[in-house]
Amino acid sequence: MTPPDWSLLLDPPPFPPHGYARIADRLASLLGTKADIVFVQAEAVVALEAVAASLARPGLPVLNIITSPYGGMVGGWLRRAGAEVVDLTAEPGEPIKAEAVAGALDRHPQTALLSLVHAESASGILNPLPDILALARARDIVTVVDAVASAGGHALDIDALGIDVAVIGPQKALGGPAGLSAISLTPRAWALAERPEAPTGSILSLIDLKQGWLDTGRGPLPGMPAPLEWHAFAAALDRIEREGLTAVIERHAVAAAATRRALERLGLALWPAHGAPSNLVTAAVLPEGLDRAALLAALPAEVEITACIGPGTEHLIRLNHTGPRATPIAVARGIEALGAALRQAGVPADTEAALSDLPPRA
Known part of the structure; x- marks a missing residue:
């Protein structure tokens, strides 16, 4: 390239x-x-x-x-x-x-x-x-x-x-x-x-x-x-x-909803535990005992999955679907990469099921 x-x-x-x-x-x-x-x-x-x-x-x-x-x-x-x-x-x-x-x-x-x-x-x-x-x-x-x-x-x-x-x-x-x-x-x-x-x-x-x-x-x-x-x-x-601002906001909402569904199908608990999630990034709780730094290091550099920041987020990761990343193809790439990293860490993760009802990737 x-x-x-x-x-x-x-x-x-x-x-x-x-x-x-x-x-x-x-x-x-x-x-x-x-x-x-x-x-x-x-x-x-x-x-x-x-x-x-x-x-x-x-x-x-x-x-x-x-x-x-x-x-x-x-x-x-x-x-x-x-x-x-x-x-x-x-x-x-x-x-x-x-x-x-x-x-x-x-x-x-x-x-x-x-x-x-x-x-x-x-x-x-x-x-x-x-x-x-x-x-x-x-x-x-x-x-x-x-x-x-x-x-x-x-x-x-x-x-x-x-x-x-x-x-x-x-x-x-x-x-x-x-x-x-x-x-x-x-x-x-x-x-x-x-x-x-x-x-x-x-x-x-x-x-x-x-x-x-x-x-x-x-x-x-x-x-x-x-x-x-x-x-x-x-x-x-x-x-x-x-695009129209209303459509941009809706695109973020669709990407966020798709990410949340996919993460749950990977077996991860969503965050926040109480209250509303944002449309910008989706946070998930890692399984007990999983090394967050090691998991993130196993991800491709181009995939925007990072550690959450602040008190109470020590076991959380966040998937970025903000701006140009609020698209089905960006969401799919993130879920595919995360599923592969989870399996590499010994955590069962069915990526195919996670992506089964993702919107078209065009």
Whole structure:
């Protein structure tokens, strides 16, 4: 097999200065929002830190929901900025329960900001976002949603749900590049960010993005944008718009359902044990005594089956069916490879039965 000619990526044409606003408008249309869209020219974890650094202030009462290491990081960044953070941590590896959120808000009625992840690619769980946002709206709480993984894989109508801040990563279900990210912000969110002590002169400053791009007419972006990332983002949106976002979400749902059925027929227990799974990755519990590292090492490099991340996931693996991988052929390749690795490890696994009702692989 001839390796790709990566030199074709050299000397890319510049991205047109008017194109950034166009991408913002296309993304806003897809996600159902009239909120401002700004861009962080870095991977989405930087955007999450920028939101925490820009919105938090000394004494701000925050309820931070933790269902993976990402929630823990956000809580740390909020504390660093001086916020008074109450962490609400789910059972290890499980989604948070809306009842637990309601109870925490009753115990902390002064809460002004609520932060949570929508769908966790770390462990394959889905948090009950609409229920939690309804609780926040009823209490007039500003909401921050990490939708890095979920946008494109689950319904995410930002305005209808009442999300004040949504952080979007193109590299997951949208199938785009990993080197930039987007944030939607409502006027309520900007009201928290616009204060004298807000960080400026920093990649973590949302105010810099507002003043340097939004307030100047959304022309050229400050700094030196990486044209490859922007051309790739535009191409990803082209592909999403051609397929239709509803169809993209349905494709993820079909791939997830097929993966869950196949894993059960391989004899594996599905995760989470309680609550809803995501459409992005499917997690399964390995048989007792099976060496997870050895099993994963036996898999072909091109198959995206990895260890789950975070407390409570030490015996879990996850099959990635996100973005372009949300197809029957990608699911089949993963199940075939996993079945072979299980048999090599001495675990009976009937791959033919597992794939018996998979959708057509075309």
